[in-house]
Amino acid sequence: MMEVTFHDRKPEIKEIMDILSMKPRLVTFVYGPINSGKTELITHLIEQLPEDYVVFYINLRTKFLASYDDFIESLFEMEMETYGSMRKQKETFAELVSGVTKVTGIPITKEFIDYVFKDNKPKNAFSYMIKLFEGVTHSGKQPVLVLDELQKIGDVKVNGPLIYELFNFFIDLTKELHLCHVFAVTSDSLFIERVYSEAMLSERCKYLLVDDFDYKQTMDLLEGYGWGEREKEIAWHSVGGKPVSLVRLINEKGSEKKIEDVIGSMFMLRTGEIETRLKLVKELGDEMMICDKRCDVHHEKLVSALKMFVTREEIGMNEVDEVSKRYLVKQNILFVDPLSKTLKPQSKLNLLAIRDVMKDV
Ligand SMILES: Nc1ncnc2c1ncn2[C@@H]1O[C@H](COP(=O)(O)OP(=O)(O)O)[C@@H](O)[C@H]1O
Ligand SMILES: [Mg+2]
Numbered sequence: 001m002m003e004v005t006f007h008d009r010k011p012e013i014k015e016i017m018d019i020l021s022m023k024p025r026l027v028t029f030v031y032g033p034i035n036s037g038k039t040e041l042i043t044h045l046i047e048q049l050p051e052d053y054v055v056f057y058i059n060l061r062t063k064f065l066a067s068y069d070d071f072i073e074s075l076f077e078m079e080m081e082t083y084g085s086m087r088k089q090k091e092t093f094a095e096l097v098s099g100v101t102k103v104t105g106i107p108i109t110k111e112f113i114d115y116v117f118k119d120n121k122p123k124n125a126f127s128y129m130i131k132l133f134e135g136v137t138h139s140g141k142q143p144v145l146v147l148d149e150l151q152k153i154g155d156v157k158v159n160g161p162l163i164y165e166l167f168n169f170f171i172d173l174t175k176e177l178h179l180c181h182v183f184a185v186t187s188d189s190l191f192i193e194r195v196y197s198e199a200m201l202s203e204r205c206k207y208l209l210v211d212d213f214d215y216k217q218t219m220d221l222l223e224g225y226g227w228g229e230r231e232k233e234i235a236w237h238s239v240g241g242k243p244v245s246l247v248r249l250i251n252e253k254g255s256e257k258k259i260e261d262v263i264g265s266m267f268m269l270r271t272g273e274i275e276t277r278l279k280l281v282k283e284l285g286d287e288m289m290i291c292d293k294r295c296d297v298h299h300e301k302l303v304s305a306l307k308m309f310v311t312r313e314e315i316g317m318n319e320v321d322e323v324s325k326r327y328l329v330k331q332n333i334l335f336v337d338p339l340s341k342t343l344k345p346q347s348k349l350n351l352l353a354i355r356d357v358m359k360d361v
Helices: 010-021 038-048 068-075 080-089 093-098 110-120 122-138 162-176 189-196 215-223 229-239 243-254 259-284 299-307 322-330 348-358
Strands: 027-031 053-059 142-148 181-186 205-209 286-290 293-297 334-337 342-345
Touching (some): 010 205, 027 038, 038 053, 038 181, 068 122, 093 122, 110 122, 189 205, 189 322, 189 334, 229 259, 229 348, 243 259, 259 286, 259 299, 259 348, 293 322, 322 334, 342 348
Parallel strands (some): 027 205, 053 142
Antiparallel strands (some): 286 293, 334 342
């Protein structure tokens, strides 16, 4: 396997470094289509950061989150192993603070575990975290909190939606206390749309779009692996600047496969998936909950929404009815950007697959 090293992202890195060089004031939402390289960017950046930053990175992607206890368990490092060694090495809170490394989950001592689990009160967990971050600050370092795939908390309820408690906590950490930088990362554009229209967050957060690579970045990446002009153009015209697909193509070409064949099978797969989805809606119907209202999904409306992409790559987000828009975004076919108010396919491959499927409906 060809080892593809981290590529570019200079403007995004600069923007994040600028944020980190100042005192924490705003919550930063990092968003973008699926597999655009958000997690890769954050992990790369963490590696590059000087030692005086302590990054608490939590990826909720693989976590099961249905209750308050699940949330606490996903946040804190207290698996039996850690717990066991912690008892040996980090008996006290002070020892724990002095022992935090550059990147870590959120460590917790035995004495605080009961406290954060007590009474299902997110505030207990948050006040413990503030105490931890203050400890880090007192040791002369700058804490940074990163929650990846934050939308997974979207539906957890603890006497009301947990997400609001969390947003309040983020605002405390930044705007109020200037204690800790907060980055919330998500691939779910419906979630970002909700965040964007959230009154409590207005003026208290900023947004950083991490999109697929543009033409030049894509050409440069492929150039670096010795690709010729013809193949670079083929790649751009079929998968665009989607990092995950480009990495796959580089690897497959490295193992002597013809890139046309690899692209062909990726395209067939996606076309088939979209066709099946539309067929299911046509034959069985489907529904979506929007603001606690059950809404029917209509096949013909989905088709007319998708047809707009036959001649255009991007449309206004309000050109499509709300139910179809949300459904197609939820199915990972489209990506909505509430900042530029646009709607576009999740990737070039999706655009081409949509165009192909639209020929036969
Ligand atoms: N800047 C980059 N340089 C090289 N490869 C990248 C880059 N960004 C993403 N990738 C590749 O794409 C894959 C998907 O990226 P990831 O960060 O997981 O996407 P996201 O978090 O946006 O869904 C990564 O596993 C990596 O192989
Ligand atoms: Mg990710």
